[in-house]
Amino acid sequence: MALLLTVGQMLSLSLWALVRFRLGGRETLRQIYETGNRSIVFVGITMAFIGMIGVYELASTMEAVLPEYSTLGAATLQSLTREMGPIMAGLLLATRVGTGMAAEIGSMQVSDQIDAMKLCSVDPVELLVLPRLFATSIASLGLAAMGTTIAFFAGMTVAWLGFSILPDSFMSLRFVVTADLIMGISKALVFGFTVPLISCACGFLATGGSEGVGRATTRAVVLSSFVVILEDALITYIGEVLS
Amino acid sequence: MNGNPPVARLAGVDKSFGSHQVLAGVDLEFPEQRCTFVAGPSGTGKSVLVRHLVGLLHPDAGEVWYRDLRVDVLGEDALLDLRRRCVYVFQHPTLFDSMSVAENVALVVKYHKGVKAAEAEALARSQLERMGLSRLADARPPELPAGEQKLVSLARALALEPETLILDEPTTGLDPYAAFEIDAHVRRLKQQGVTLLVISHDLQSIRRLADEVVFLFDRKIRYQGSVQGFFDSPDGVLDQFVHARVDGVI
Numbered sequence: 001m002a003l004l005l006t007v008g009q010m011l012s013l014s015l016w017a018l019v020r021f022r023l024g025g026r027e028t029l030r031q032i033y034e035t036g037n038r039s040i041v042f043v044g045i046t047m048a049f050i051g052m053i054g055v056y057e058l059a060s061t062m063e064a065v066l067p068e069y070s071t072l073g074a075a076t077l078q079s080l081t082r083e084m085g086p087i088m089a090g091l092l093l094a095t096r097v098g099t100g101m102a103a104e105i106g107s108m109q110v111s112d113q114i115d116a117m118k119l120c121s122v123d124p125v126e127l128l129v130l131p132r133l134f135a136t137s138i139a140s141l142g143l144a145a146m147g148t149t150i151a152f153f154a155g156m157t158v159a160w161l162g163f164s165i166l167p168d169s170f171m172s173l174r175f176v177v178t179a180d181l182i183m184g185i186s187k188a189l190v191f192g193f194t195v196p197l198i199s200c201a202c203g204f205l206a207t208g209g210s211e212g213v214g215r216a217t218t219r220a221v222v223l224s225s226f227v228v229i230l231e232d233a234l235i236t237y238i239g240e241v242l243s
Numbered sequence: 244m245n246g247n248p249p250v251a252r253l254a255g256v257d258k259s260f261g262s263h264q265v266l267a268g269v270d271l272e273f274p275e276q277r278c279t280f281v282a283g284p285s286g287t288g289k290s291v292l293v294r295h296l297v298g299l300l301h302p303d304a305g306e307v308w309y310r311d312l313r314v315d316v317l318g319e320d321a322l323l324d325l326r327r328r329c330v331y332v333f334q335h336p337t338l339f340d341s342m343s344v345a346e347n348v349a350l351v352v353k354y355h356k357g358v359k360a361a362e363a364e365a366l367a368r369s370q371l372e373r374m375g376l377s378r379l380a381d382a383r384p385p386e387l388p389a390g391e392q393k394l395v396s397l398a399r400a401l402a403l404e405p406e407t408l409i410l411d412e413p414t415t416g417l418d419p420y421a422a423f424e425i426d427a428h429v430r431r432l433k434q435q436g437v438t439l440l441v442i443s444h445d446l447q448s449i450r451r452l453a454d455e456v457v458f459l460f461d462r463k464i465r466y467q468g469s470v471q472g473f474f475d476s477p478d479g480v481l482d483q484f485v486h487a488r489v490d491g492v493i
Binding site: 111112113115116118119120121122 | 297299323326327330331333334335337339350351354355399
């Protein structure tokens with residue numbers, strides 16, 4: 001309940017700060033670098049393996065059932081665009097970035113730095129949360145696009161070497177329609193907004209020294225991963241209904 | 244009391260954290276332009292008590308007043324105004340590690356006085372100069388020893404030119420020289436007529452600086468009065484505290 005209240009309070013204060021043009025440009029750029037650039041290798045390598053494993057499993061199933069591979073590349077790209085790319089970016093951000101945010105803000109909370117900000121007339125939400133919300137949304141979009149591309153090309157390599165499917169026939173856009181792109185982009189933006197929101201709220205609620213910071217960090221990664229999956233299901237359902 | 248009107252007042256304040264009651268029916272007044280030390284054994288709620296004065300904590304029952312403002316019912320905007328006049332300095336330095344010393348002080352000036360960043364930085368540097376801390380202006384807080392970090396957080400507070408300054412254990416954990424330096428600044432502020440509330444266990448500082456002492460024990464005010472009366476009190480609890488006796492109820 002306290003977490004819900006904190007999330008609601010942070011949302012309203014962030015919107016209020018945004019309306020007053022209080023988004024710090026320099027801090028937002030720094031956060032984009034921290035969350036985006038510093039996640040590139042982690043997300044890139046993970047997505048390459050996901051692409052390879054996914055294509056291997058899909059090709060094996062197609063081989064047993066159909067058996068032909070003409071739709072393998074198109075189906076892989078569609079699944080990556082609307083599902084795997086954004087959700088993996090969201091979950092990887094929750095583990096790499098969300099934990100960092102919860103730990104950083106949690107440490108500030110238990111060492112009175114958040115209260116010190118309030119006493120200095122500095123709004124902690126404006127200074128700490130708003131730039132992270134913006135930066136992580138942008139980074140999530142970029143990482144989802146990059147991850148989808150890497151996973152697709154890694155899968156194409158497995159298809160070529162493991163199943164003798166030529167890159168020309170694998171590289172097909174025929175299943176991907178505008179609705180898939182919209183769904184992928186929406187998911188990446190929503191996940192990129194949710195992860196810092198929940199992680200920062202967990203940090204703000206940290207109590208009790210370093211043990212409390214540890215609890216906040218665990219809570220942040222568990223809750224944000226869970227909410228990312230719930231949101232994924234919800235957006236997929238809404239997308240299906242609308243289309 | 245010396246006859247000065249109270250600048251801050253707590254009336255019947257109760258405060259609990261879960262099932263643990265920290266303050267029970269505390270009635271207390273802090274006189275204006277005086278240096279009041281709040282003493283008491285560790286964990287008796289001294290910080291909890293003074294945090295009510297700047298709205299960092301809200302009482303479960305009772306009222307908190309700063310002049311004619313009822314603090315415990317103020318909204319955040321009104322609290323900002325109060326915190327410009329009544330500045331609280333935490334026990335830990337609470338400086339922002341990612342900023343230089345000058346930027347830490349400038350941040351407060353910028354938000355509180357509503358000036359541009361360049362002007363805030365200039366004001367911050369002149370504040371550091373007044374306190375003899377110019378050499379630290381470009382250092383990062385983690386590079387500084389504890390005593391200098393405390394001096395910087397004091398400089399940050401004084402940049403706001405407060406009428407009341409609350410210092411939470413300003414000399415705890417410092418070497419004697421650093422503690423003496425902090426005390427020297429407190430003495431100067433006292434001479435300037437700033438109302439001072441100091442939470443401290445440091446008996447030497449109490450002897451040197453206090454006009455009045457408040458002793459908190461077992462959720463209530465056990466003593467409020469003169470420094471001499473505090474040190475000479477026949478009360479067993481105060482006697483044990485002042486003379487650091489092992490046997491007793493503390």
